[in-house]
Amino acid sequence: MTSNLSLPATRLVGDIGGGFGQKTSLYPEDGMVAYAAVKLNRKVRWRGDRSDEFLGGTHGRDLNSTAEFALDAKGRVQAYRVRSVGGTGAYVSGTGALIPLVLSPFVQTGVYDLPLVHYETKAVMTHTAPVGAYRGAGRPEAVFIVERLMDAAARQIGMDPRAIRKVNYVKPAQMPYTNAVGQVYDSGAFAHMLERASKLADWDGFAARKRAAKKKGLLYGRGLTSYIEWTGGTVHTEKVSLHATAEGRVILNAGTQAMGQGLQTSFSQMVAAALGIPIDKIDVVQGDTDLAIGFGSVGSRSLFVGGTAAVVSASDLITKAREKASHMLEASIEDIEYRDGMLTVVGTDKRIGLFEIAGKENGGRLSVDSEGQADGPTWPNGTHICEVEVDPETGITRVVRYTTVDDVGVAINPMLVTGQVHGGVAQGIGQALYEGVAYDAEGQLLTASYQDYCIPRADDIPPIEVTLDGSAPCRTNPLGAKGCGESGAIGGPPCITNGVMDALSELGIKSITTPLSPLKVWQAIREAKAARV
Incomplete structure (x- = not known):
């Protein structure tokens, strides 16, 4: 700035x-x-007030695409073509053109090994507020396209939606795998994720639940998505400083920025574990440019890049403390052992505490500046399965079951990761069923308040069963972790949409543009029934 x-x-x-x-x-x-x-x-x-935000804040997901598969008789995709037009709004934001032109193509082929791919993508200016990044930024749009096609193709050729995916998955033996635009997936076990999710979602019990819903006069469908995400931005280094103080505190200054991810907790966990000291002695300071300047928090990079830097800094602090202790204890540095905040001369009772060393430093602090580096982006992935009820009399859709198995590599704090997935899925449900900006012919925003812009409420969100799978840890960073903050918002929209279209398929309805509002669904049902008369 x-x-x-x-x-x-x-x-x-x-x-x-x-x-x-x-x-x-x-x-x-x-x-x-x-x-x-x-x-x-x-x-x-x-x-600003809420209307200012609706009017001036960036919008998201303004992408219109037409896509096609060419398949052989066994369901193997032979060619994939996508033509997309991405709106940037009347003023181009920093990410407005980047999203459709760069970020979407990164994952356009999803988790599939597609031999022939053709993309045509344009970014165009429109008479709306600027379009910018929104949880996932291009990856939800791209995954949505390929996952909708997978379900549509399976239905058209009479194939199980799981089977068609298995035929086309990138196999573990192909890792590292280079996709159509040169992005390299370092790890992933996509068929394994599907198998786990199918069992946890009680795939075989679906038919009975569908019959029960039919008795109540409801349409019932199941949605499936196998997603992948590119995380990390374009900068894979991050700087931190770490200080042990005479007061018995350890202070981590980080250039990442907290915005609800729980970074303070995760960073504290990693530093406490590396130093062998209680977590309540760790202070994490972010958002102060006098103390640390980094690339920041974007693209789900904070944990696997910033966390790497935090772990490196703990190692650097121990190294520096051993050097200081060797002089104070009059011993070779090779004979100084660090454990749980104490530095000891091996084989003797001579020792000194980390915080005692800090107290002898100028300013009462022992400090290091460190840099962590990842070798590239991470590729979190997983399988989402949902079941939905559709009331044909009102067009109202209710999500009744939702199961995910998510590969985030090594989960530093599983509870925080699960919360991230929950939140992302909730936003995915909003995108699929409720949320949509509307302008009139004169360019007047019609959805400038929550009276007109619908978002899901608590009773619109089903219990979400999240299982984390660490069987394919990341190979591009020493933590083995993969970014997880946007995953739910990438797997969620196509999963829900596939579920609704599955429920409507018995009426011959093949496609509705999102959001699948009650009015759109009701109109589609009405038109389908009228066409049968």
């Missing part, structure tokens, strides 16, 4: 709240507030 506004180097401090990609771009108000604060040398605050 300071470079864009030609401001002197300025300390920026703060908690940005939630993110989900919408805060990736610099908004005019951000710049004006910073500029005014520096020029006036006083605090300046700007607060």
Whole structure:
């Protein structure tokens, strides 16, 4: 921000709240507030209302695509063609054109080994608010296309939706696998994920549940998605500083930014484990540019890049402490053993504490500056299976079952990862069934409040059964972890949409554009029934 506004180097401090990609771009108000604060040398605050956010905040997912498969008799895809037009809005944001032109193609083939691929993609300016990043940024759109095609193809040729996927999956023996646009998947066991999810979702019990729903006058469908995501952005290094203090605290200054991911907890866990000290002695400081400047939090990179840096810093701190202890204890550094905050001369009772060493340093701190590096992006993936009820009299869809098996590599904090998947799936349900920006012919926004813009509420979200599978750890970072923050929002929309279209397939309905609102579904049912008369 300071470079864009030609401001002197300025300390920026703060908690940005939630993110989900919408805060990736610099908004005019951000710049004006910073500029005014520096020029006036006083605090300046700007607060928009909800309508300001609807009108001026970036939109997401403005992509229209036509896609085709060519398949052989066994369901093996021989060719895949996609023609897409991505809207950027009236003003191009930093990610507006990048999303359809670059990020979507990264995962356009999904988890499948497709031999012949042809993409035609255009980014066009439209008369709307700018389009920007929103949880997944291009990957949900791309996975949606290939997963909808997989279900449509299976139905058309009379094949089990699991079988057609298995025939086309990239196999573990093909790893590392280079996809059509040169992106390299380092690890993944896609068929294994499908098998686990099928058992956990009680695949074989679906027919009985469908019969029970039919007795109640409801249409009943099952959705399946195998997704993959590219995470990490384009910068795979991150810097941190770590300090042991005379007061018995360890302070980690990180350039990543907390916005609901639970980074403080995960980073504290890793540093505490590496140093062998209680987690309540760890303080994590983020969002202060005087203390740490990094690439930041974007593209689900914070844990596997920033976390790598945190672990490296703990190792660097131990190395520095051993050097200091060797002088204080008059021993060779090779004879200094570190364990649980204490440094001991091997074979003797001579020892000194980490925090005692810190107390002898200038400023009462033992400090290191460290950099962590990953060798490339990570590729979290998984299988989602849902079941939905559709009321043919009202068009209302209710998601009644939702099961996921997610490969996030090594899960540092499984509870936090599960929460991330839950949140992403909830947003995926919103995208598939409820959420949609609308403008009139004159360019007037019609969905400028929650009276007109529908989002899912708690009673619209079913119990979500999440299982984490670590059988294919990431090979591009020392943690073995894969980014997980956007996975649910990538697997969710096609899974729900496939479920609804499965429920409607008995009426001959093949496609409806999302969101699958009650009105759209009701109209499709009405037209399908009228066509049969």
